[in-house]
Amino acid sequence: MRQLKTLFTLALLLLVAFGCGTTDNPIGDGDEIATLTGTLQGEVRSIEGVAIQVRLLESGQLVAHTEAHGSYELNDIEAGDYTLHISANGYQEAELNVTVVAGETVSLDKVTLVALALPDGVEPGEGLRIGSQAPKFELPAGNGELHALADYIGNGKKAVLVFYRTGG
Numbered sequence: 001m002r003q004l005k006t007l008f009t010l011a012l013l014l015l016v017a018f019g020c021g022t023t024d025n026p027i028g029d030g031d032e033i034a035t036l037t038g039t040l041q042g043e044v045r046s047i048e049g050v051a052i053q054v055r056l057l058e059s060g061q062l063v064a065h066t067e068a069h070g071s072y073e074l075n076d077i078e079a080g081d082y083t084l085h086i087s088a089n090g091y092q093e094a095e096l097n098v099t100v101v102a103g104e105t106v107s108l109d110k111v112t113l114v115a116l117a118l119p120d121g122v123e124p125g126e127g128l129r130i131g132s133q134a135p136k137f138e139l140p141a142g143n144g145e146l147h148a149l150a151d152y153i154g155n156g157k158k159a160v161l162v163f164y165r166t167g168g
Helices: 002-020
Strands: 037-043 052-058 061-068 071-078 080-087 094-100 105-107 138-140 146-148
Touching: 037 094, 052 071, 061 071, 094 105
Parallel strands: 037 105
Antiparallel strands: 037 071, 052 061, 052 080, 080 094, 138 146
């Protein structure tokens, strides 16, 4: 039994001395670790006075976004397939399927957004006419007074409704 313990101890010492205790770095000092991210860049034809939003989605989830002023660049994006949405108020949204390549910059073609058509008889900034029958609802003013939309229809009066969405 004693010989077996001695033999086991000797085998363990040999393993530690010749291989298990190496301190060599498998990655040399000159070696670089490959990056797993890439960059998307592109250009959108500018629209005077209109902010252009660029959003990168993966399976419907937002991955990155920026505001474009002619050109845009999205950095440090994990390699893979995405959908790029480019939008601006009053313009039709553009959607592109893109692939980000690790360690590379992918340049996309220039995008021009198409203006949405206004209904006949509506000038930009004029809004839509709802006719003589206003919807029946009231909105509170900052002072707590209730104002009915019907109070603002006719006699040359114009009403502007602004809706704010908060929360989820």
